Amino acid sequence: MRLSCKNCGNNFTGNYCNNCGEKLHLEKDKKISLIIGDAFHFITHFEGNFFNTLKAVITRPGKLSRDYCNGKRKSYFKPISFFLMLVILYLLFPLFEGLNMKLTYHAKHNAYGGYATRKIEQLLESRGWTEAYLTDIFQSKGEKTSKFLLFIVLPVMACFSYLLAIRKRRFYFDHFIFSTEVISVFIFWGFLLLPVLLLMTRAVGINPFSGEDQVALTILSVFFVYLTLAGRRFFGFTWWYALFYALLFSFIFVIFLEMVYKFLLFFIVIHLV
Numbered sequence: 001m002r003l004s005c006k007n008c009g010n011n012f013t014g015n016y017c018n019n020c021g022e023k024l025h026l027e028k029d030k031k032i033s034l035i036i037g038d039a040f041h042f043i044t045h046f047e048g049n050f051f052n053t054l055k056a057v058i059t060r061p062g063k064l065s066r067d068y069c070n071g072k073r074k075s076y077f078k079p080i081s082f083f084l085m086l087v088i089l090y091l092l093f094p095l096f097e098g099l100n101m102k103l104t105y106h107a108k109h110n111a112y113g114g115y116a117t118r119k120i121e122q123l124l125e126s127r128g129w130t131e132a133y134l135t136d137i138f139q140s141k142g143e144k145t146s147k148f149l150l151f152i153v154l155p156v157m158a159c160f161s162y163l164l165a166i167r168k169r170r171f172y173f174d175h176f177i178f179s180t181e182v183i184s185v186f187i188f189w190g191f192l193l194l195p196v197l198l199l200m201t202r203a204v205g206i207n208p209f210s211g212e213d214q215v216a217l218t219i220l221s222v223f224f225v226y227l228t229l230a231g232r233r234f235f236g237f238t239w240w241y242a243l244f245y246a247l248l249f250s251f252i253f254v255i256f257l258e259m260v261y262k263f264l265l266f267f268i269v270i271h272l273v
Contacts, residue, residue: 050085053077057185061226062233065178069169069234079180083154086187091147093192099257099265100146103131103138106266111259119270134273142269149265150187153256154179160252164245168235178234182249185226190219224250 004011010019053076056063068079077085106116124134158176162169169175194215201208209215227246231237237245 049075049077050082053082054188057082057181057188060233061185062178062181062230062235065174065181065230065234069171069174069177079177079184083180083184083187086184086192087147087150090187090191091144099150099261100139100142101262101265103135106262109262112263112266116266116270119266123270123273137273138269141272142265145269145272146265149261149268150183152264153183153253153261156256156260157183157249157253161249164248165231165235165237168237178230182223182227182230183253186219186223186253189222189226194219220250220254223253 005017005020008017008020010017053064056067056076064076064079064082067073068076076082103120107113107120109116120131120134123129124131127134154176158172158179161175161179162172165175169178198209198215209218224246227249228242231242231245232239235242235245
């Protein structure tokens with residue numbers, strides 16, 4: 001008996017459309033138990049893959065990228081999905097201000113502070129707002145923008161990695177996956193895990209850091225160590241070249257965040273208010 005596909009209109013026989021793959025659904029499929037089963041499958045599948053990925057990332061730097069690029073993917077979250085999940089968690093639980101800087105920070109920036117100051121003054125004059133009111137709006141608009149703008153970092157750092165390690169991995173794809181892993185770790189460690197640890201220590205009256213510079217240095221130090229270990233495992237670097245790669249990658253990463261990312265963030269948000 002030939003059936004008409006509800007999705008694409010193709011005539012087919014069997015349980016699945018041979019054109020688009022849509023499954024044949026019958027009256028017996030309209031059971032609440034099937035909905036519950038689908039939800040249970042999603043939760044267990046999500047939890048297993050997510051925590052397998054998180055475990056691999058934490059305990060064996062570079063393993064996720066190496067396995068994924070070598071075709072072992074079934075038991076892991078896709079690296080870009082893992083990155084997106086961390087960005088969403090960062091968006092939902094912003095324990096650190098992170099990369100969403102206050103308006104005054106942009107005005108004092110060494111590279112584009114003059115431009116930012118002029119834009120702020122023009123906006124205040126044209127709207128008749130107070131600086132405090134503009135600061136609040138800017139902070140609110142920048143909160144989500146700063147998180148999702150992190151996506152631009154991935155292709156840029158992948159290009160840099162490609163230049164440094166093309167002899168080890170000749171496909172840009174591999175470098176993109178690796179960059180996704182290490183920047184995911186940067187977000188997880190710097191903006192999710194470390195803030196929780198600091199909240200716990202401060203709750204018992206201990207403050208291990210006296211200023212934001214120490215916090216930033218701690219985040220970057222762990223990131224550098226992770227990069228070194230991940231580069232060794234993923235690219236097969238010698239120790240000295242792994243250190244060299246991690247040092248240059250970290251340097252370019254910080255420069256890009258400071259000079260490009262933050263300027264783009266200011267430019268986008270100031271035009272959204």
